[in-house]
Amino acid sequence: MGSFARIGAIVGADFRIRFRRVSTVVIFLLLGAMAYAWIPAPASGRALIQINGHRALNTSGAVGLGTASIGMIFVGLFGFYVISNAIRRDIATRCGSVAASTPMRSFEYLLGKFIGNLAFLVTFLAGFMLSSMAMLLVRGEGAFQPLVFIEQYLLLTPAAIVFVSAAAVLFESIPWLAGKFGDVVYFFLWAAVTGLVVGNEASHGRTSWARCFDFTGFGFMIEQMQQMLHTDSVAIGSSPFDPTKAPIFFPGLTMTRGWILPRLASVCFPLLFLPLALLFFHRFDPVRTRRTAEKSSRNWIGQVQSLGKPLSRRMVSLLGKRTDFDSLGSAIWSDAILTFTLSPLSLLAWLVVTIAALIAPLRDLLPIVFAVLAIVLADVATRDARSGTMNSLCAISRLRENYVWWKLGSICLLSLLFCAVTILRTIPAGGFALLGLLGGIFFVAAIATALGIATSNSKTFIVVFLSFWYLVVNDRGAHALWDFAGFYGRAQVSTVTGYLLLSVVAICFAQIFYRTRLSRN
Amino acid sequence: MLTIENVSKRFRSGNFGVRDLSLEVKSGVIGLLGPNGAGKTTLMQMIATITRPTSGRILFRGVDVVKWPNELRKRLGYLPQDFGVYDNLTAREFLCYFAALKGVRSKTRVSEMLESVNLHGVADRAVGGFSGGMKQRLGIAQALINDPDLVIVDEPTAGLDPEERVRFRNVLSEIGFGKLVILSTHIVSDVESIATEIAVMKEGRLLSLTTPEEMLRTCAGNVWEAVVTSEQFEQLRTSLKISGAVRKPDGVHLRFVGPAAALAARPAEPELEDAFLYLMNFAAA
Numbered sequence: 001m002g003s004f005a006r007i008g009a010i011v012g013a014d015f016r017i018r019f020r021r022v023s024t025v026v027i028f029l030l031l032g033a034m035a036y037a038w039i040p041a042p043a044s045g046r047a048l049i050q051i052n053g054h055r056a057l058n059t060s061g062a063v064g065l066g067t068a069s070i071g072m073i074f075v076g077l078f079g080f081y082v083i084s085n086a087i088r089r090d091i092a093t094r095c096g097s098v099a100a101s102t103p104m105r106s107f108e109y110l111l112g113k114f115i116g117n118l119a120f121l122v123t124f125l126a127g128f129m130l131s132s133m134a135m136l137l138v139r140g141e142g143a144f145q146p147l148v149f150i151e152q153y154l155l156l157t158p159a160a161i162v163f164v165s166a167a168a169v170l171f172e173s174i175p176w177l178a179g180k181f182g183d184v185v186y187f188f189l190w191a192a193v194t195g196l197v198v199g200n201e202a203s204h205g206r207t208s209w210a211r212c213f214d215f216t217g218f219g220f221m222i223e224q225m226q227q228m229l230h231t232d233s234v235a236i237g238s239s240p241f242d243p244t245k246a247p248i249f250f251p252g253l254t255m256t257r258g259w260i261l262p263r264l265a266s267v268c269f270p271l272l273f274l275p276l277a278l279l280f281f282h283r284f285d286p287v288r289t290r291r292t293a294e295k296s297s298r299n300w301i302g303q304v305q306s307l308g309k310p311l312s313r314r315m316v317s318l319l320g321k322r323t324d325f326d327s328l329g330s331a332i333w334s335d336a337i338l339t340f341t342l343s344p345l346s347l348l349a350w351l352v353v354t355i356a357a358l359i360a361p362l363r364d365l366l367p368i369v370f371a372v373l374a375i376v377l378a379d380v381a382t383r384d385a386r387s388g389t390m391n392s393l394c395a396i397s398r399l400r401e402n403y404v405w406w407k408l409g410s411i412c413l414l415s416l417l418f419c420a421v422t423i424l425r426t427i428p429a430g431g432f433a434l435l436g437l438l439g440g441i442f443f444v445a446a447i448a449t450a451l452g453i454a455t456s457n458s459k460t461f462i463v464v465f466l467s468f469w470y471l472v473v474n475d476r477g478a479h480a481l482w483d484f485a486g487f488y489g490r491a492q493v494s495t496v497t498g499y500l501l502l503s504v505v506a507i508c509f510a511q512i513f514y515r516t517r518l519s520r521n
Numbered sequence: 522m523l524t525i526e527n528v529s530k531r532f533r534s535g536n537f538g539v540r541d542l543s544l545e546v547k548s549g550v551i552g553l554l555g556p557n558g559a560g561k562t563t564l565m566q567m568i569a570t571i572t573r574p575t576s577g578r579i580l581f582r583g584v585d586v587v588k589w590p591n592e593l594r595k596r597l598g599y600l601p602q603d604f605g606v607y608d609n610l611t612a613r614e615f616l617c618y619f620a621a622l623k624g625v626r627s628k629t630r631v632s633e634m635l636e637s638v639n640l641h642g643v644a645d646r647a648v649g650g651f652s653g654g655m656k657q658r659l660g661i662a663q664a665l666i667n668d669p670d671l672v673i674v675d676e677p678t679a680g681l682d683p684e685e686r687v688r689f690r691n692v693l694s695e696i697g698f699g700k701l702v703i704l705s706t707h708i709v710s711d712v713e714s715i716a717t718e719i720a721v722m723k724e725g726r727l728l729s730l731t732t733p734e735e736m737l738r739t740c741a742g743n744v745w746e747a748v749v750t751s752e753q754f755e756q757l758r759t760s761l762k763i764s765g766a767v768r769k770p771d772g773v774h775l776r777f778v779g780p781a782a783a784l785a786a787r788p789a790e791p792e793l794e795d796a797f798l799y800l801m802n803f804a805a806a
Binding site for chain 2: 005006008009010012013016017020021089092093094095097098099100101102103104283284285286287
């Protein structure tokens with residue numbers, strides 16, 4: 001039995017493991033709902049594609065393009081966080097150690113994991129494509145052309161699928177990228193790659209080589225739409241349109257000669273990640289896997305953590321002396337300062353943020369403070385479940401009953417510590433600006449608590465919040481709706497109220513989820 | 522069959538996991554005993570080609586497995602400590618997966634192994650619902666699926682109830698003649714009935730490699746029994762190496778190893794637990 005059988009076994013096992021999860025079933029149910037939401041009926045006043053205020057007719061080409069581009073964003077951004085746990089799972093279960101003691105070669109293992117990732121994402125997109133096709137049958141305008149519809153997916157998504165699948169294998173093979181730090185790095189890598197190709201096409205493709213890195217397909221899409229529609233004003237997603245303007249027939253994208261090589265290159269380039277991953281792959285050597293690496297100080301994060309430990313211990317011991325440990329308040333205080341004990345890097349981040357807040361303009365600084373805050377907060381509501389201390393904590397009566405409040409309080413306290421100077425500097429701007437900032441802080445804390453308790457996985461909050469943050473920062477205050485913490489002074493009463501309501505919903509969700517889990521146990 | 526020559530494993534922190542260890546073993550069940558942190562797991566990981574020694578050689582049937590790991594991997598069965606499973610796979614799928622990685626083509630072999638570990642009745646159930654003992658039996662099934670010549674099992678009975686421990690021991694003792702089984706544990710009773718040889722490790726070094734009978738002889742004349750009051754027991758518990766204590770109406774019945782203490786103690790027949798304790802504390806002397 002050779003390499004093919006071994007690779008096939010790895011792919012098969014990964015596929016079964018992923019597709020038998022409840023979360024995967026939920027994702028596939030959501031796909032149908034998403035297709036319903038993204039492809040609105042023309043009578044609703046919204047359109048999947050809006051060009052200069054005109055609604056694009058719901059043809060196979062338009063709906064295919066619109067849904068393929070949305071699916072590609074989901075794959076490119078969220079797909080990574082869904083699939084980048086295949087090697088980590090093998091480390092946690094020790095099945096990887098057993099696999100490493102077999103004649104299986106390392107390249108077979110990594111290739112198997114890559115194809116497993118590919119298979120999952122292709123199935124995900126195929127499911128999304130089929131549910132979108134079904135919506136086209138319901139809300140389509142014109143003849144149903146399945147080949148044109150599928151063509152849009154084939155033109156846009158393969159590069160994103162290969163890129164994400166290979167990047168997940170690479171990130172998981174490099175110990176210092178295999179955790180939360182890697183999750184953050186990937187987000188900014190994805191944003192940078194997208195920015196590069198979009199910027200390039202916005203300047204009419206001045207840098208031709210950039211097209212070879214168009215993993216997201218955005219560059220291709222923008223260039224094609226510029227050529228066909230002679231405009232840069234295109235909105236994809238359920239967007240409002242001007243009903244007084246006549247609808248436009250958009251036939252969909254087609255491959256042009258100039259794009260054949262760049263599209264092929266963007267599919268093939270990510271494959272180079274695999275030999276790179278092989279160079280770093282630990283083959284489950286316990287000395288090289290992350291579990292050991294975290295304890296050692298050989299990577300730069302570890303070195304910073306080690307250097308910061310004496311300072312954080314000193315500070316934590318000073319802060320800890322003021323607690324009496326009997327009330328929920330002292331438990332909140334202890335949990336908040338535990339963050340600094342566990343990660344001296346977060347203490348360093350707090351110092352940097354506080355010093356920067358004293359000198360930098362608030363408008364520029366606030367988004368950065370919130371991005372740093374999100375990374376620090378992501379662990380607080382997940383660390384108990386991950387470290388297996390939940391049962392011990394639930395044996396303490398006041399924590400068992402008030403676990404959600406405890407975590408929310410701890411996260412709020414940490415957030416206030418991180419934003420203390422910015423809050424003080426916001427006071428002169430008036431009561432409403434201060435209320436907006438405090439509301440934003442509470443919103444972040446509530447979402448971090450809810451997602452942390454529900455998923456026990458810090459990356460859920462990181463990816464959800466950073467995606468939201470990315471939209472907010474790119475909007476630059478153009479819409480009051482996105483100015484959740486008053487970064488750009490555009491928040492209105494409705495904005496603050498809306499985010500407060502969302503926070504309350506998130507806390508209720510966390511309570512219901514936690515109580516249900518508690519009653520089951 | 523297996524020769525280990527001056528093997529050391531030094532971590533980046535500078536600590537040694539295993540220090541200048543040499544041994545040679547043929548077929549049979551080798552019990553690897555030692556307290557937590559003795560280096561048993563590190564030694565087993567090196568033999569199982571999961572991690573490389575910093576220095577020294579490991580030879581299996583004359584082949585240096587550090588240089589040529591695949592020569593051993595083809596003939597190896599390995600069950601690591603704290604072995605987990607893929608919860609969503611069935612027992613059959615789980616075994617088929619490892620069978621494929623090990624190059625075993627036969628579906629019959631998978632069924633045979635499930636039967637031999639008494640899991641054939643639940644072969645098509647998801648392993649996420651299995652008890653700890655069932656998961657460990659599945660673990661040993663995957664280790665044996667390729668009919669290995671060398672089987673390495675690391676702390677396989679940790680967390681199992683007494684009945685499962687006995688059942689697991691029986692499975693190991695039935696593995697077959699002509700094979701080498703290395704079983705690491707810190708629980709002496711796990712190996713006393715099945716081990717043909719016992720290796721004792723402490724602080725990364727090999728203290729002894731001998732038969733259970735020989736090991737018992739090393740502490741002959743150094744095992745004692747005495748009946749003391751509760752107050753005396755509280756005083757003695759820090760100064761004596763106690764291998765057993767039972768409270769009874771007439772006092773605390775003590776069993777300890779080492780030189781005769783200044784109390785009315787009578788010599789006792791050594792057991793493997795006593796011998797292990799004696800080696801741990803008085804071997805250097």
